Amino acid sequence: MAFRLVNREKLLAPHRCILCERTPQKRVVDTGYNLIRGVPVSAHMRGRKYVCDTCAEHLSKALGYLSLVQAGNLKEELIAAQNRIEELNEQVALGDKIDDLRSYLRGQVNETPEAPEAEVAVENDGPA
Numbered sequence: 001m002a003f004r005l006v007n008r009e010k011l012l013a014p015h016r017c018i019l020c021e022r023t024p025q026k027r028v029v030d031t032g033y034n035l036i037r038g039v040p041v042s043a044h045m046r047g048r049k050y051v052c053d054t055c056a057e058h059l060s061k062a063l064g065y066l067s068l069v070q071a072g073n074l075k076e077e078l079i080a081a082q083n084r085i086e087e088l089n090e091q092v093a094l095g096d097k098i099d100d101l102r103s104y105l106r107g108q109v110n111e112t113p114e115a116p117e118a119e120v121a122v123e124n125d126g127p128a
């Protein structure tokens, strides 16, 4: 049976939440189930079984589910974290480029040709 949100103005009898037995003031879920006649229950609860917004929230908390507000906050935190990761990746890429440039420049310095050795004048006495 699929539960669905229903207009609280159009509830069937008993027009109450099956859990707290109050008339829903906010959103209400129709469970699709009915409290069957003949079952020894208080007459004021016979009929359609609804669950009010407040009871549904308590059930969700007991089961460890997130509220829409919590889910929205987590989504914002996730987007901020993804943006921060992109910023850090850009910084790492810049750092790598700086390291490459440093290595390149060191290589250029090391590859600078050494000063030529002074030519030693060899005295030549001529053929012996």
Ligand SMILES: [Zn+2]
Pocket: 017, 018, 019, 020, 021, 022, 051, 052, 053, 054, 055, 056
């Ligand atoms: Zn309730």
